[in-house]
Amino acid sequence: MDNKAASKTYARRMRWSNLFTPTLRDAPGDAESASHKLLVRGGFMRQLHAGHYSMLPLGWKVHEKVAQIVREEMNAIGGQEFLLPAMHPKSLWEASGRWELMGDEMFRFEDRSGAEVGLGMTHEEVFASIATEINSYKTLPQIWYQLQWKFRDEPRPKAGLLRVREFVMKDSYSLDIDQAGLDANFDKHHEAYLKIFDRLDLEAMPVEASSGAMGGAGSIEFMVPSPSGEDDVVTCPNCDYQANVERATSKVDAISDDAPPAEPEKFATPGIRTIKALEDAGAPATSQMKSMIMVLDGNITIAVVRGDQQLNMQKLQDSTGAAELRPATPDETVEHLGAAPGSLGAVGVRDDIAIYVDESLQGRTNLTTGANEDDFHYRGVDIERDVNVMKYVDLREVRAGESCANCGTTLEIVRCIEAGHIFKLGTKYAEAMGAKVLDADGEMQTIVMGSYGIGIGRNMATIAETHFDDKGLIWPVSVAPFDVVITVMNMKDEATVNAANALYDELLAARIDVLIDDRDARAGVKFADSELIGIPYRVTMGPRGIADGLVEFTERSTMETEEIGLADIADKVKATLLS
RNA sequence: CGGGAAGUGGCCUAGUUUGGCUAAGGCGCCUGCUUUGGGAGCAGGAGAUCGAGAGUUCGAAUCUCUCCUUCCCGACCA
Known part of the structure; x- marks a missing residue:
């Protein structure tokens, strides 16, 4: 990867003693996600109010x-x-x-x-x-x-x-x-x-x-x-099928139904309001019609999926072209269908109510569904015969464990x-x-x-969400706030400071985005800050090593450290960053 | 918009249940000394209308009401 272009644009003198990067030991209490905590802790940004952040220099x-x-x-x-x-x-x-x-x-x-x-x-x-x-x-x-x-x-x-x-x-x-x-x-x-x-x-x-x-x-x-x-993606480990759940499809096992009675039978279901309860009363979820009452651009609409499946609202919106859609309120279901949620269905409803049915229900029969009368359901429903279907469309949300429509492999989410x-x-x-x-x-x-x-x-x-460890961020070089930091262990040791400044000037001249930590702080503080901020490489220079003509070169991602001769460190950094 | 949680110096927290002296501690910050290879030590110091307003009370961070703000879950489970 070519870092030269970015370096040309961004290399400039920056000494940590003059850098406004207010790092925090503790993340703000209201931060939850990793990137939020680390970007605030590292002094990259501050919240002004919900959904509005100030970008700090880093x-x-x-x-x-x-x-x-x-x-x-x-x-x-x-x-x-x-x-x-x-x-x-x-x-x-x-x-x-x-x-x-x-x-x-x-x-x-x-x-x-x-x-x-x-x-x-x-x-x-x-x-x-x-x-x-x-x-x-x-x-x-x-x-x-x-x-x-x-x-x-x-x-x-x-x-x-x-x-x-x-x-x-x-x-x-x-x-x-x-x-x-x-x-x-x-x-x-x-x-x-x-x-x-x-x-x-x-x-x-x-x-x-x-x-x-x-x-x-x-x-x-x-x-x-x-x-x-915030999104779920359906992926097939075998054939590269990948789709947002708002679009994804999968294979549904065919279900063969017993022949239905001549007409739907209404039966009493006192207190039964859920798919689960109805299943316990003898109707398998795969033979139930889950009827969701929605309001599409102001019009009452019924969306039907199989009892064991879930409606994906985005699919409904896409397949109907509705601009706005929301679930109907309980008051609206009573007004338009005559019953409260829990006893609703698509059988025998008013002509002006559009009914969209998931494709997996096409041809099914002997189904159970709400009768639009509190505490009553129908059984023996034949969807073609008894429901005034406007259109069969893909409405159901794919779940993990279902089979890929292309190759049959088990899908993951x-x-x-x-x-x-x-x-x-x-x-x-x-x-x-x-x-x-x-x-x-x-x-x-x-x-x-x-x-x-x-x-x-x-x-x-x-x-940030995908590049961090328990010490802090680990930026890729391509976007890191600095490519390398020179950590000066003791600002009072003249030989160290001189060597650090010389390296700093040489790297700057080579267009490397280098930061020198010239703060009069203890080693632990400097190490912790550079790791929190996530600078990809660190050159550590201290009196101990300088006396022997040695410095350390540390890679942030692995925390592996290598001893390098003082005379070779500039070339080492250049070779690492400019290759 | 529905549900839940929470607002106490720049940051993290205690204190609120059961009202009571000058609102406590840690981090950070300032000054001095000491220290200098993993968030040092000692001493001194600055910094808070306890989210806002109203109310109850002799007295409110603490109780009541209203509002504001922030975070999390949801926005279909028939």
Whole structure:
């Protein structure tokens, strides 16, 4: 890995005696995740309020190194850097329909004249509005990007930098004349992202994902396994199948049912409110219809999965195209279906209530379900005959232990942090903004867009989540706040100080990002701080060794120490960092 | 938004149950001395409207009410 570029940009004189890095022995009581504790303890950042963090000098330095790597890889695929406004007029977002769609997640306010504005959560609209100035296919393709602040009114910021309300994101947008062009640019981004994560030393898995509020045809998330993550990824250990649970599928064993009675039989089930209780009363969960009453864009809707399975709300949202969805309240179920949760079902409901049924129930019969009358259920239900199914769709959430749909191997589920996400948008935003060009035949074509995002702070935190030990952080050289620290054991020993300063100057001249710990502190303090902060290499210089012409060279990740001759240490450091 | 927990110097905590003198301890910080290869020692010192407001009381960190803030879980279990 080439560290020279980063070093050129960042090498500068820095003595620890003048460095503002307030390290703490104890993590703040309200920090839970590893990255949150360590980034605060190491003096990288401080919380201002929930979801808003101040970057201190060390934190900003790491942040900038991550950003620089992202820049370099975006430039490498022909990206051009922009900087767009963070504050947008309402009209722009109304044009795409997202002023409504984004709901409470968008920060909104009025300026002094009463005009409504919003803080940008993402920049499809703004970039598409600029793309209206492209008139010819000859100008395409384009890749446009920026590193810029995003604002999102998250319902629950959490885990330090992992989920915040304002953060720097690299967002890029590809502009093409057709789908083939989009596919090519999408693949370029896919490759660039893998390079970025490789340079950040993150083991990111590309997985199939839901496109959510972005819209569009295809999307891939880059997921880094970590217990602090918020997403579950289904992986096949055999055939490389990987997908977010919001999208993942698996093989379901076929179930053969006994012939049903001529019509559903209603039977009394006093006090039975759960799948489990109904199972105890003789109806296997695999033969129950779990009917969840949802409100989709204001309309009562029933989603049905098998009794032993779980509904994935994102799948329901994706397959219905609903902008907003929530479970119905108990009052609403009584009003629209006539019973409270626990006795609900899809048999014989009003015509205007849409019913979506999971594919695994197609063709099933002799099922048990709520009768929409408290304390009563139906049995002997034939789904084709008795339920007015609007559509069979994939609704159920894959669980660990199920079989891979491709190869039959037992699937695993891994908790992950979403480190990056790329989308094939299509023409939605270009259409809304009127971004059209003339093609080679003189025909007007709408520009085909893709959008691609990486959160810089989140990636910094993800590196922290995956690079630490009981002593503190262990940054990869590519993003470490410093490449190497020279730890001076005794600032009163002239020979040591002189040797340390000489090495410091030589490494600086070689463009190495070096820090000299020239504080008048005891050895233990200096060791503990350098390990907490996670500087990858340490040169330890003390009177004892200097007298014999020796210094120590320690690698943070392994804590292995090697004795090196004073005359050779500069070359050793250069060889290690610049090779 | 629902549920749970918690707010005491820069950081971690005790004290709150059972109201009572100048709010205690550790870390960190300042001064001096000593020390200098794994978060030293001694001495002295600075730093707190105990989250905010209202109330009860002779007296409130402690009891009551309201509000604010932060963290965790959830946002489907029919």
